[in-house]
Amino acid sequence: MKSVPLTAFPRTLARRSGVKKLRASGRVPAVIYGGQNKAENLELNATEIKDLIHRSASENLLVDLSVQNAERPKRLALVQEIQHHPLNGEVLHVDFHEVSETEKVTIMVPVETAGEAVGVKTGGGVLEHVLFKVKVRALPRDLPEQIVIDVTNLEVGKTIHLGEIPVPPNVEVLGDKNIPVVSVALPRTEEEEAAAAEAGVAAGEVEMIKEKKEEGEEAPKAAAKAEKAPAGEKAGEKAAEKKK
Numbered sequence: 001m002k003s004v005p006l007t008a009f010p011r012t013l014a015r016r017s018g019v020k021k022l023r024a025s026g027r028v029p030a031v032i033y034g035g036q037n038k039a040e041n042l043e044l045n046a047t048e049i050k051d052l053i054h055r056s057a058s059e060n061l062l063v064d065l066s067v068q069n070a071e072r073p074k075r076l077a078l079v080q081e082i083q084h085h086p087l088n089g090e091v092l093h094v095d096f097h098e099v100s101e102t103e104k105v106t107i108m109v110p111v112e113t114a115g116e117a118v119g120v121k122t123g124g125g126v127l128e129h130v131l132f133k134v135k136v137r138a139l140p141r142d143l144p145e146q147i148v149i150d151v152t153n154l155e156v157g158k159t160i161h162l163g164e165i166p167v168p169p170n171v172e173v174l175g176d177k178n179i180p181v182v183s184v185a186l187p188r189t190e191e192e193e194a195a196a197a198e199a200g201v202a203a204g205e206v207e208m209i210k211e212k213k214e215e216g217e218e219a220p221k222a223a224a225k226a227e228k229a230p231a232g233e234k235a236g237e238k239a240a241e242k243k244k
Helices: 016-024 046-054 190-216 218-227 231-243
Strands: 004-010 027-034 037-045 062-067 074-084 091-098 105-114 126-129 133-138 147-150 159-161 172-174 180-185
Touching (some): 004 046, 016 027, 027 046, 027 074, 037 046, 037 091, 046 091, 105 180
Parallel strands (some): 004 062, 027 091
Antiparallel strands (some): 004 037, 027 037, 133 172, 159 180
């Protein structure tokens, strides 16, 4: 992964009111952690980080961070997380993880597809994208921003598994290599859809019947308990009837 330059500044405003002022001034709060150093609050230029994200294939970014007026002005860091506003998508906060060029790291990488599968184009199949992110491990500069799978030759009934996806040199894919990532399957017929729906309903009915049966079992148990009342209680009831 190619590193990109980014300028940061030490942050003194940390409370909620301070963070609001910070964003209003065109800055984005951030934090950097990792290694042997304590977490440090930073702030970024909102326009700079926004442009950087838009120019990248994903939010997996390796940055050469220049921290102004800091004891350690130069840091190599991975963008660990970017928080966005749920409505307008504006960047609210950025987490950086400081890394070493000589130590391997593990990250989640998005998986994209390229081309039109022959099973879709001529076989009437449907492309099923099963796994959208995979876990990989490598040195920071060897990490891919994303993994692209060419599905052009994928036929109906065929699957590309985790162990078959293309990765750059020196990159290790973690996880069960038999997990499907992309496949082409025939679309379900109306009859199959109806059968699946009926199976779900039937399963629900069986569960309901079972619950009702369990609830109804209490009454017979209570009746049986009453029938097995002690002999003394029954004799007392008969004596009371004679006095009447």
